[in-house]
Amino acid sequence: MTVAGDTIAAIASAPGAGGVGVVRISGPQAAPIARALLGREPRPRHAHLASFRATDGGLLDRGLLLLFPAPHSFTGEDVLELQAHGSPVVLRRLLARTLELGARAARPGEFSERAFLNGKLDLAQAEAIADLIASGSEAAARAAMRSLDGEFSRRVHALTERTTRLRVWIEAAIDFPEEEIDFLAAPDLRDELDATRAEYEALLAATRRGVRLVDGLHVVIVGRPNTGKSSLLNALAASDRAIVTDVAGTTRDVLRETVDLDGIGLTLVDTAGLHASGDAIEQEGMRRARVELARADLAVLVSDDAHAEADRALLDGLPPSAAVLVVHNKIDLDGTPARMETRSDGPHVWLSARSGAGLDRLVAELRRQAGIGESGDGTFSARARHVDALERAGRHLQAAAHNLAEARAGELAAEELRLVQHVLGEITGEVSADDLLGRIFADFCIGK
Ligand code: GDP
Numbered sequence: 001m002t003v004a005g006d007t008i009a010a011i012a013s014a015p016g017a018g019g020v021g022v023v024r025i026s027g028p029q030a031a032p033i034a035r036a037l038l039g040r041e042p043r044p045r046h047a048h049l050a051s052f053r054a055t056d057g058g059l060l061d062r063g064l065l066l067l068f069p070a071p072h073s074f075t076g077e078d079v080l081e082l083q084a085h086g087s088p089v090v091l092r093r094l095l096a097r098t099l100e101l102g103a104r105a106a107r108p109g110e111f112s113e114r115a116f117l118n119g120k121l122d123l124a125q126a127e128a129i130a131d132l133i134a135s136g137s138e139a140a141a142r143a144a145m146r147s148l149d150g151e152f153s154r155r156v157h158a159l160t161e162r163t164t165r166l167r168v169w170i171e172a173a174i175d176f177p178e179e180e181i182d183f184l185a186a187p188d189l190r191d192e193l194d195a196t197r198a199e200y201e202a203l204l205a206a207t208r209r210g211v212r213l214v215d216g217l218h219v220v221i222v223g224r225p226n227t228g229k230s231s232l233l234n235a236l237a238a239s240d241r242a243i244v245t246d247v248a249g250t251t252r253d254v255l256r257e258t259v260d261l262d263g264i265g266l267t268l269v270d271t272a273g274l275h276a277s278g279d280a281i282e283q284e285g286m287r288r289a290r291v292e293l294a295r296a297d298l299a300v301l302v303s304d305d306a307h308a309e310a311d312r313a314l315l316d317g318l319p320p321s322a323a324v325l326v327v328h329n330k331i332d333l334d335g336t337p338a339r340m341e342t343r344s345d346g347p348h349v350w351l352s353a354r355s356g357a358g359l360d361r362l363v364a365e366l367r368r369q370a371g372i373g374e375s376g377d378g379t380f381s382a383r384a385r386h387v388d389a390l391e392r393a394g395r396h397l398q399a400a401a402h403n404l405a406e407a408r409a410g411e412l413a414a415e416e417l418r419l420v421q422h423v424l425g426e427i428t429g430e431v432s433a434d435d436l437l438g439r440i441f442a443d444f445c446i447g448k
Contacts, residue, residue, distance in 0.1 A: 008025070020086055021083070021087070026077045028078065037082070047064045061084040071118070122153050124156065124428050140213045143379045163417050167417040184410050184413075200393065217370035220267050222289075227329060231353035237259045299323075301325070338358030396423065
């Protein structure tokens with residue numbers, strides 16, 4: 001069933017000279033427009049060589065015309081694709097011609113929106129298209145492709161299914177009040193609830209990684225003057241994955257330069273500026289340092305062993321979700337071997353920005369924090385909206401567990417689980433229809 005609508009058209013791809021440009025049309029007028037441009041009935045999913053002509057018969061371009069009849073198309077509607085030479089002028093004229101023939105200019109995202117409304121994609125998949133196009137690293141592109149493929153949605157659905165089964169279970173117990181208390185205390189039910197919560201936690205963690213991949217990891221390199229922060233940044237910038245951007249500033253400006261290392265943005269901050277000071281310039285530096293730190297996902301503290309404790313205290317203003325990684329630089333001076341250690345306060349890496357020893361360990365740790373695994377496998381792209389929905393789902397799941405274990409209140413637990421389902425449905429954009437009764441009859445044999 002397709003959503004009836006008007007016909008939209010847009011330039012879908014417009015590369016520079018030499019490339020192929022595409023004008024895409026979707027809606028009920030796509031087939032009539034195809035007939036008008038081709039001069040005969042096009043065959044479905046067949047590449048026709050066509051002479052695209054203006055109203056006055058003048059030749060606009062010669063190219064390929066492909067018609068994908070509904071519902072087997074990207075949007076689920078009739079879709080027409082016109083491939084022409086990638087000149088912006090040619091494409092604009094071709095688009096104008098389709099508008100004359102009854103289409104209207106599409107709004108941004110309208111093809112994906114129609115694909116969603118027609119059930120071709122769910123909401124998370126539609127969002128993945130935008131993330132794929134905007135991906136700033138190979139890992140982010142792979143992850144977006146995985147979400148577009150439905151990997152993320154499948155995991156959300158699996159959790160929804162599991163939550164629904166639990167709710168069905170509890171609802172069934174409520175139907176037999178004399179047995180309800182025992183039923184709700186059954187170890188099986190507890191186990192299933194625990195397993196659901198574990199699955200939820202794993203999904204939340206993977207979703208957070210997915211958001212980091214899409215947004216990139218914002219890393220602030222902090223430390224006192226002369227600990228070797230600039231040297232470290234330069235050493236990282238020397239990697240062929242790095243894009244270096246100079247940002248103008250005074251010597252006491254916190255923002256000296258940023259480096260983008262495969263989707264990991266690195267910014268330098270001198271923590272000397274974090275000390276209280278009457279100096280106006282230094283106070284401005286402090287303000288900027290705090291701004292940088294407030295939006296950091298990770299602070300790399302380049303420590304000078306003598307000041308390690310005090311420096312750490314300066315990072316108290318970091319957002320709670322941000323992590324700290326401590327770098328012990330200049331190991332070449334005392335012959336300490338390069339290594340990485342996970343301590344209770346987070347990872348520590350011993351390296352030399354000068355010799356480059358241990359730098360690979362730092363990069364590996366940064367990539368891990370950014371959600372880019374060794375192979376980058378298994379990660380899907382996600383958005384802050386999804387994390388927000390999952391966090392709300394988590395609170396309802398927690399409340400359900402509390403109602404079951406503490407209060408033995410089956411109805412309240414079932415209601416919380418219904419809210420979990422509802423909130424998870426927001427991620428994939430489903431309207432959560434209440435099909436619970438049907439499920440009770442389907443899954444349970446009442447006579448037993
Ligand atoms: P920043 O003020 O923290 O940015 O520090 P710099 O990067 O400017 O480095 C301060 C001084 O330490 C410079 O003389 C660097 O050459 C030196 N330095 C930086 N890293 C190392 C290192 O790994 N080993 C040695 N021996 N010296 C280093």
